[in-house]
Amino acid sequence: MTTTPAPAATRHAYRDRLMPLLQQDPRLICLDTDTGLFSPDDIAAAGDQYVNLGIAEHNLMGMAAGLAACGRMPFVNTMAAFASARALEAVELDIAYPALPVRIMATHGGLAAGHLGPTHHALADLSAMRTLPTMTVVVPADAAATEAVVEQSLDLPGPLYVRLGRKATPAIDTGEPMIIGRAQLLRRGTDVVLVGCGPYPVAACAEAAQLLSECGISATVLNMHTLRPLDTETLLAATAQASLVVTVEEHWRSGGLGGAVCEALCEERPTRVVRIAMPEKFADIAGGHEYLLDHYGISAARTAATVCAALDADAPNTP
Numbered sequence: 001m002t003t004t005p006a007p008a009a010t011r012h013a014y015r016d017r018l019m020p021l022l023q024q025d026p027r028l029i030c031l032d033t034d035t036g037l038f039s040p041d042d043i044a045a046a047g048d049q050y051v052n053l054g055i056a057e058h059n060l061m062g063m064a065a066g067l068a069a070c071g072r073m074p075f076v077n078t079m080a081a082f083a084s085a086r087a088l089e090a091v092e093l094d095i096a097y098p099a100l101p102v103r104i105m106a107t108h109g110g111l112a113a114g115h116l117g118p119t120h121h122a123l124a125d126l127s128a129m130r131t132l133p134t135m136t137v138v139v140p141a142d143a144a145a146t147e148a149v150v151e152q153s154l155d156l157p158g159p160l161y162v163r164l165g166r167k168a169t170p171a172i173d174t175g176e177p178m179i180i181g182r183a184q185l186l187r188r189g190t191d192v193v194l195v196g197c198g199p200y201p202v203a204a205c206a207e208a209a210q211l212l213s214e215c216g217i218s219a220t221v222l223n224m225h226t227l228r229p230l231d232t233e234t235l236l237a238a239t240a241q242a243s244l245v246v247t248v249e250e251h252w253r254s255g256g257l258g259g260a261v262c263e264a265l266c267e268e269r270p271t272r273v274v275r276i277a278m279p280e281k282f283a284d285i286a287g288g289h290e291y292l293l294d295h296y297g298i299s300a301a302r303t304a305a306t307v308c309a310a311l312d313a314d315a316p317n318t319p
Contacts, residue, residue, distance in 0.1 A: 005144065007168040010199065011037060011107040013143035014164055017150045018075055022049045025154065029067060033060055033078045035107065057082045061090035061102070068100035073154070079113065080106035080122030080163055088128055091159075099134040099158040103150075109139070109163035110198065110250030111283070114292040118282040122163070127255025129161040130228040137228040138180055139163045139197040142171045145178040145225060152180050167289060169199035172206070174223065183231040185238070189218035192244045192307050195235070197224050197257045200293055201248040207300035208248075211316040212307055219307070224257060232264045239265065244310050245273045248303055250293065253277040274310055276303055 015037050022028050023045070032038060032052045043050050053060050057078050064074040076083075083091070083106040095102045106125065113120035130137045136156060140146040146164065153160050174184045186202075187209050194205040202223045209219035220238045224231065239245055245265065247258040258275030265271045278296055285295065293299060304316050 005171040007170045008143035009166065009168045010140050010143055010146040010164040011105075011166065012168075013146040014105055014150055014162070015042070017147040019045060021150070021154070022046050025073075027071065027073045029072050029074050031060055031064055031067075031074050031076045033057060033076075033082075035077050035079070037077055037107065057087040058090050061087045061104075062094050064102045065090070065094035065098070065100055068095070068102050069098070073101050073103070075103045075105055077105050077107070079120065080109040080125045081113070081120050083161070084122060084125030084128045091129075092132055095159045096132040096134050101157065102159045103153050104159065104161045105164060106161060107164045108166045110165075111278070111292045112166035112289050114283070114287050114289050117286050121283060123250075123252045123278050124255065125161075125163060126227055126249075126251050126257065127259070130260065131255075132159075134158045135228060136160045136180065136226070137163075138226050140178070141174075141197070141199050141202040141223050141225055142169060144171060145174075148178040149180060156180065163198065165199055170203065172199070172202055172223065178225065181226050181229050181231060183234040184223040184225065185220070185234065186223055187219065187221040189220040190241045191218045191311065192246060193220045193222065193238045193242045194246050194248065194303065194307075195222045195224050195257065195261055196248040197227065198250050200290075201250055201298060204248050204298065204300040204303055208303035208307070211300060211304040215308070215316045217307060217311065224261070227257060227260050230260050230264055232268060235261065235264055236268055239269060239271050243272065244307065245271055246276060246303060246307055246310075247273065248276045248298065250298055251277055253280055272310070274306055276306060
């Protein structure tokens with residue numbers, strides 16, 4: 001008898017996997033910015049492999065680059081909004097340009113810090129990071145995938161940006177191990193391809209596929225957890241029969257998952273793509289994570305309705 005793992009926060013899964021690795025690998029060092037993610041016991045166990053720089057994101061990236069240039073492998077912790085904006089110059093010139101093995105573990109991705117308003121929303125981070133030529137960009141969909149990313153990153157060349165959440169989210173039934181750079185096929189269909197990245201969008205795609213099946217529409221579901229390098233091979237195979245692709249993401253419509261999918265398909269196999277994402281505006285309300293996702297239509301119900309409208313079919317009944 002198998003049991004479904006309890007919901008867990010991806011940021012906590014990262015912390016819990018990193019701590020034993022610090023003791024096993026002297027190359028590793030954890031650089032923090034007063035995130036509060038690590039407990040006093042964690043810090044004591046890490047010893048001199050943990051350094052808290054305070055709220056100084058630009059300095060964080062510069063220090064990480066220097067350590068990486070000297071043979072260390074820094075894991076740096078900060079919020080996604082700050083890693084991808086305030087510290088972006090240092091990320092580009094100090095880390096990406098020399099292709100140093102810095103692991104940027106960015107918490108509170110997307111609308112996770114919705115209660116703090118637009119200053120803390122990370123809705124352009126994937127766009128900023130995936131344009132950097134040497135950067136690998138990953139958005140794990142659950143805790144197990146996050147653990148896999150941390151482990152695989154030890155053998156990954158160059159820099160890595162990992163977008164993590166804040167609150168606990170359910171485990172995703174993938175049926176196959178998470179491998180950086182390889183999309184996961186969660187469901188096979190023929191009429192439409194639903195592509196998501198991150199806990200809530202991937203869950204929305206899976207739920208929408210089930211809703212669509214009840215009204216005769218067959219959907220493929222892809223967990224496109226790696227945005228750079230994008231798994232174009234799996235994307236093209238999934239779209240071989242389908243006439244429509246719908247992307248679902250927690251990001252502005254420009255430059256994120258939808259943009260990456262459009263770029264790949266327009267070059268290899270022009271296919272109609274509809275992007276479900278945050279509208280091109282700053283959030284006009286503050287609120288909890290799930291509340292904002294529902295408010296802006298990043299949901300299973302909207303995904304299913306969007307597919308039906310595009311295929312000129314009757315939308316399924318939703319709660």
